[in-house]
Amino acid sequence: MNDLLTHIAACVGGAFEGTDTTVVRVTTDSRRANLPEGTLFVAIRGTNRDGHDYIEPLYRKGVRAFIVDGAVDVRRYPEAGFVRCDDSVAALQRLAACFRDRIRGKVVAITGSNGKTVTKEWIAQLCPPGVKLFRSPKSYNSQIGVPLSLLMTAGDEQIAVIEAGISRKGEMQSLERIVRPDIGIITNIGDAHQENFDTPEEKAEEKLNLFAHTPTIIYNAGDPLLRRLVPARYPDRQLIAVDASRCDLNGLPYPDAASRENAAEALTLYGVMGYDMSQVRGGLRSLQNVAMRLELKDGINGCKIVNDSYNSDINSLGIALEYLSSVAGHREKTLILSDIDQSGLKPDRLYAGVAELLKANGVTELIGIGEEIFKHAGAFDCRKEFYLTTENFLRGVNRSRFSKKSILLKGGRRFQFERIGRILEDKIHTTVLEVNLDHMIHNLNYFRSLLREGEQVMAMVKASGYGNGTFEVANMLEQQGVGFLAVAFADEGVALREAGITMPIVVLNADSDSFDLMLDYRLEPEIYSRSSLQSFAETVRRNGETDYPIHIKLDTGMHRLGFERQDIDPLIDALKTIPELYIRTIFTHLAGSDEARHDDFTRGQIALFRELSDRLVAAFPQRHILRHVDNSAGIERFPEAQFDMVRLGIGLYGISVAHQEHLLPVSALKSRIVQIKEVPVGDTVGYGRHGIVAEHPVRTATVPIGYADGLNRRLSCGKWSFIVNGRKAPIIGNICMDTCMIDITGIDAHEGDTVTVFGEGAPVGEMADVLGTIPYEIMTGISTRVKRIYTKE
Ligand SMILES: *Cc1c(COP(=O)(O)O)cnc(C)c1O
Numbered sequence: 039m040n041d042l043l044t045h046i047a048a049c050v051g052g053a054f055e056g057t058d059t060t061v062v063r064v065t066t067d068s069r070r071a072n073l074p075e076g077t078l079f080v081a082i083r084g085t086n087r088d089g090h091d092y093i094e095p096l097y098r099k100g101v102r103a104f105i106v107d108g109a110v111d112v113r114r115y116p117e118a119g120f121v122r123c124d125d126s127v128a129a130l131q132r133l134a135a136c137f138r139d140r141i142r143g144k145v146v147a148i149t150g151s152n153g154k155t156v157t158k159e160w161i162a163q164l165c166p167p168g169v170k171l172f173r174s175p176k177s178y179n180s181q182i183g184v185p186l187s188l189l190m191t192a193g194d195e196q197i198a199v200i201e202a203g204i205s206r207k208g209e210m211q212s213l214e215r216i217v218r219p220d221i222g223i224i225t226n227i228g229d230a231h232q233e234n235f236d237t238p239e240e241k242a243e244e245k246l247n248l249f250a251h252t253p254t255i256i257y258n259a260g261d262p263l264l265r266r267l268v269p270a271r272y273p274d275r276q277l278i279a280v281d282a283s284r285c286d287l288n289g290l291p292y293p294d295a296a297s298r299e300n301a302a303e304a305l306t307l308y309g310v311m312g313y314d315m316s317q318v319r320g321g322l323r324s325l326q327n328v329a330m331r332l333e334l335k336d337g338i339n340g341c342k343i344v345n346d347s348y349n350s351d352i353n354s355l356g357i358a359l360e361y362l363s364s365v366a367g368h369r370e371k372t373l374i375l376s377d378i379d380q381s382g383l384k385p386d387r388l389y390a391g392v393a394e395l396l397k398a399n400g401v402t403e404l405i406g407i408g409e410e411i412f413k414h415a416g417a418f419d420c421r422k423e424f425y426l427t428t429e430n431f432l433r434g435v436n437r438s439r440f441s442k443k444s445i446l447l448k449g450g451r452r453f454q455f456e457r458i459g460r461i462l463e464d465k466i467h468t469t470v471l472e473v474n475l476d477h478m479i480h481n482l483n484y485f486r487s488l489l490r491e492g493e494q495v496m497a498m499v500k501a502s503g504y505g506n507g508t509f510e511v512a513n514m515l516e517q518q519g520v521g522f523l524a525v526a527f528a529d530e531g532v533a534l535r536e537a538g539i540t541m542p543i544v545v546l547n548a549d550s551d552s553f554d555l556m557l558d559y560r561l562e563p564e565i566y567s568r569s570s571l572q573s574f575a576e577t578v579r580r581n582g583e584t585d586y587p588i589h590i591k592l593d594t595g596m597h598r599l600g601f602e603r604q605d606i607d608p609l610i611d612a613l614k615t616i617p618e619l620y621i622r623t624i625f626t627h628l629a630g631s632d633e634a635r636h637d638d639f640t641r642g643q644i645a646l647f648r649e650l651s652d653r654l655v656a657a658f659p660q661r662h663i664l665r666h667v668d669n670s671a672g673i674e675r676f677p678e679a680q681f682d683m684v685r686l687g688i689g690l691y692g693i694s695v696a697h698q699e700h701l702l703p704v705s706a707l708k709s710r711i712v713q714i715k716e717v718p719v720g721d722t723v724g725y726g727r728h729g730i731v732a733e734h735p736v737r738t739a740t741v742p743i744g745y746a747d748g749l750n751r752r753l754s755c756g757k758w759s760f761i762v763n764g765r766k767a768p769i770i771g772n773i774c775m776d777t778c779m780i781d782i783t784g785i786d787a788h789e790g791d792t793v794t795v796f797g798e799g800a801p802v803g804e805m806a807d808v809l810g811t812i813p814y815e816i817m818t819g820i821s822t823r824v825k826r827i828y829t830k831e
Contacts, residue, residue, distance in 0.1 A: 039063065039137070039189060043078070043103045043119040049136040052105065052123035055112050059102045059119050064189045066130065066182055068092035069364065069517075073398045074100030081106045082126045082182070085486065087519055089126070105129050127181060128212075134185030135216045141188075143170075143196035146307060147217045147252070149203065149210075149245045150225030153300045154179070157225055158201050160304040164321040166313060171197040175354055179203035184213050197311075202248055206234040210247040221310065222249040223303055224268070226261040242267050249275075256280060256306050258299055280306050289323035301325065326451045332361050334510060334828040336464040339441035342369060345459050346448045352378065352391055358446055359399040361830065365513060366444035367538030371401045374458060376428075376449035377408030389414035396420060403443075407431055407453060428453050437461060464825065469709040469743045471820055472797070473506045475514050475830045477702035481690050482518060484700045488673055493680055496666065498687035499534075500526035500546065505817040506691060506705050507826040509537045516541050522623075524685065528552035531561040542622075544589050547599075553577040557586070562622065566591040566599040568612065575616045587622035592650050594643040596629040606650050610657045623664040623683065624651045632671035632695040643667075644679045671695050693803060693813045706797025707749075707820060711739040711762070711789050714782070722771070723779050728755050729771025736770065737783045741793055744776040748820040749795060750809055754778075757808055761794040762787050 041061050047054035062076035066089065079101050081089030090108045093115070102118045104110070107126040112118070123129040138145065146161070148154045158173050165171045172195040174187035179201040191198055202213045227242045235241040242263050249255050249272065257268045259279035269277060282295070282302040290301050301322060308318040337343040342365055346358040355375070362371055373396060378388060389411065396404060396418065404422040406412060412424040425431040428449070440462060447462075449455035486495065497520045498504075503511040512523055512534050524544040525531045531543045532555060545556060548563035550573040556563060557577060565571050565588045578586050590609070593600030601609055613619065626647045630636030647667055655663050665681040670689030672679055674696040688694075692704040717736045723729030741760065745751040754773045759766040760780050767780040767787075780793070796802045796816075806813045 043121065046078070046105075046133060047121040050105070050121060050123060050129040050132045052121040052129055054119065054121055056115065056119040057102070057117055061103050064130070064133070064186065066186065068096055069360070073394070074102075076103075077101050078103040078105065080104075080126050080130050081108070081110075082130075083108070085483070130182065130185045131212060131216050134188040135218075137188050137191065137193075138216060138218060140193040141191055141198050142194060143198060144220045144311065145217060146197060146199045146221045146223065147219035147248055148199065148201050148223045148225065149248050150223075150258075151228035151241075153225040153296055154201050154203070154223075156297070157223060157300045157303050158199050160300055160325055161197075161199050161307055163325055164304050164308060164318050165197070166308075166317050169197065169313075170195045171199065173199040174201050175357055181209060181212065185216055188216060204244060207240075207244055210244050211250075214248050214250050217248070219249065219252045220254070221307065222252040222255045223307065224249075224255070224257045224264060225299065225303065226258050227263045238263060239267065243271070246271055254278070254310060256303060256310065258282075258303065260295075260299060278306055278310060286319075287322060289319075290325065291323065292325070332358060332830050334361075334365055334830070335459075336825065337440065337443075337445060337462045338437055338464055341440050341442065341462065342366065342444045343459065343462050344444070344446045345455075346446065352383070352388065352395070355392065355448060356395055358448055359395055359401065362444055362446045363399050364517060365510065367509070367513070369442055369444040370403070371399065372403040372405065372440075372443050372445045373401050374405045374407065374431075374445060374447050374449070374455070375411065376406075376453040376455065377410040379450045379452075385410055385414060386417075389417045393417045393419070405431065407449065428455065428457060432457060432461070435461065468712070469707070469747055469795075470825045470827050471506070472706045472708055472827050472829060473510070474702070474704055474706075475510065475828055477692065477704050478506075478511065478514065478690055479518060480702045481692055481704065482515070482520070482686070485670070485673055485684070485686050485689050488677065489680060489684065494521040494664065494683040496520075496522035496524055496544065496683055496685045497690060498524050498669075498685055500524060500530065500687075501818045502530070502822075504688065504691045504814065505820045507828070508534060509539070510826075510828045512539050513537075521683065528556050528559075528561060531556070532559050535559040535561070542587075544623075548574070550574070550577075554581070557581050557583060562587045562589060564589045564591050564599070566593075566601065568605070568608065571609070571612060571616075571619075575619060578618045584618050586619050588619050590621055590624045590654065592624065592626040592647060594626045594646040594650070595639065596627050596643075598627070600626065601650075603646070603650060606653055610654065613658070620661055621654065621658060621663050623666060624654055625666045625685070626651075628667065628669060628672050628676070628679075631669060631675055637675075640672075640676060644676065647679075688814060691817065698803070703797060703801070705802070705817065707743075707795040707824070708797065709741045709743045709793055709795060711782075711787060711791050711793060712742055713740045714738070714787070714789055715740070724771025725774060726772055729779065734783075736781055737785075738770060738779045739767065739782045739787060739793070740777055740779050741795075742777050743795060743824075744774045744778055746775045746821060747824050748816070749773055749778065750816070750819075752809055753805070758805060759800065761797075761799040763791060764799070766799075767793070 042058055043061055044054050044058045061078040064078045066080045066082050079096055097115045105121045105126050107123055112120050148158050162173045172191050178187045184202055187200055200217050204210050227238050254276040256278045257264045259265050259281045280302050282298040285302040287301055333345040335343045344362050402420055404418050404420055406424040407428055415424055447455050497515045499508050499512050502508050522542045526547050528545050531545050544562050546564045553574055563574055591600040593602050628640050628643055631640055651665050664683050666683035667679040668684040670687050673684050692701050694701050715738050717731050717738055719731055721731050743749050751773045756768040759768040762785050765785045767782045770779050770781045796805050802813045802816055806816055
């Protein structure tokens, strides 16, 4: 885009104030304003953040254009222009609607419960050469993502494909007003986001609102609901029912039903638009699997590797670079990038745009692979080197040069960047713990929805984030605006600081030997006894510190650590003699908040806490002391004990005693089949010959995970089953140290297939029940040799 802010104000119906300026791009995320000049920042009030809080830092960075819906003292920003409106999201949507009118080609809107992203990507991949196509990036399908997508179009596209998603009633109507599709595609109606709808029909009807004025609608006739609802609702339109089973999909490399439906819908679109189908169909053979996720892995020599196997195009490069920046910490940023194949842009423009993105994101080193990028080497002014092929790069590579870097791998499929990934990744053990950070954010937001306005969260990341890894989790929590982190020991806190985490960190089991270290790293101790108080006070004085925060732990019945009733007066007296320290928070821990049979006891703990903490708070009236009691189960079961803050632990990681249905699973332990055997009747499997093959021959799969990885040996001999291609495969015989065998008789499985030890279809809570323990023990027992992989959409 290239518009004056005054013009934008007229377009959205807002009042203009300040200095006019030219806008070339729009963002709603303060962290994405990397190129301040020409950026319009739309300040949006979210549940956790208020965009208006970022106006001042953005102004300092050089941003000069804002849309706001709250009070801003514009005189403080003399060089900036402001558009004042009633509702920033609505203004953004109106701006996008104006922009929509500039698109000269066809606007295609895709919705549905599953498969819309794959369909969108495949439409892009099947696009005939010479046709300019735009598609909305990755997960930009929301009330904010859709308008931002439209604002990324240039106007001269022949096809603009926009993905639209909803989670509640009424949302589609506003998206319809922005997108006004010429052609609509609806993939199917599944169970995703069903919670805000009474029936699947209701959800389907809401989705169909997207096509209120759409002349041509393509729908999946394999979905019974759509088969009935679409013709009934829109009898007067051009309706095209797609039946994948009757469609010629010769060459499509993916045999599964969902892929066939997605490909059939993509082909149908080109048929409807009158393209030469022999050419489009030829593209089926090379359709790429759409990896939906950015993967973050530990690399060699302390590197972090972000692997983006998503298509190589410039919008997704921007998103991946932002993600790289968000996880880089102090590390230097390296980009390994192949030729960008599908852009529709002239190569000069394309690589100039790439160079701009690298600069904006602070990438210090580029490794370019491919002929095209090589030709445009001159466009880049960072440290750079180029190779014609991936092979050439691998031949000359010296692994030791990659040390303490954050590296983004972004290559088109033909460049096979997975080969580079393999040499840069840290552990080549095939067992991984997959941690879904998006699900963790969902869980965080669920618990936040139970809190009162203004209430804070202390997130528990002790024991390496309950086994899920610390830095990545902490980094996400920091970005989500969580107030405090808590770790068990000082060295966990030190590791977080060294990785670049700056938010307050509380150390729960602060040991006096580590007090000096804690001061060096600005870690805040839990103080639970007079002796810990005195010795921390001495350390603080010795280091010449003043005004250092501490957290007072009260023992109200757990009888683990903490001050009791008779300790309160002496504690107050002692604290009055130590002006170097101040109480930042006071807290206690509930011993049985998850069990109804202890509810009277719990209420007693809460009452005692109130009494004791009132005395402490009254003794230090000049300080604003925060109080906190509830852990995860407490938040759900004892809202009266929320005080000023809560301590969220296991719930964040996907486990709830009260409302498991509101949470999403966070971690999945996965491995691979390394060998398959046919074992005849009479033979046995494994140590001690416990896996007896009695009645019929058994097909076994050997999986490289054993008790040394944290797979409890008591799960041997059928006590637990892994999931293989959607089916349960019981463990056969005894679990070994590094391997185990499962029975895959009757399951279509091959060497190399993934198996889920726990995760989808095999909840960790059930495994805990089998073992007579709690999920905490299983999650924290996964060995550190199991590689953690972080996924994010
Ligand atoms: C671990 C811990 C929590 C979190 O408990 P969850 O049951 O995991 O929510 C809260 N407070 C303290 C003091 C803890 O040690």
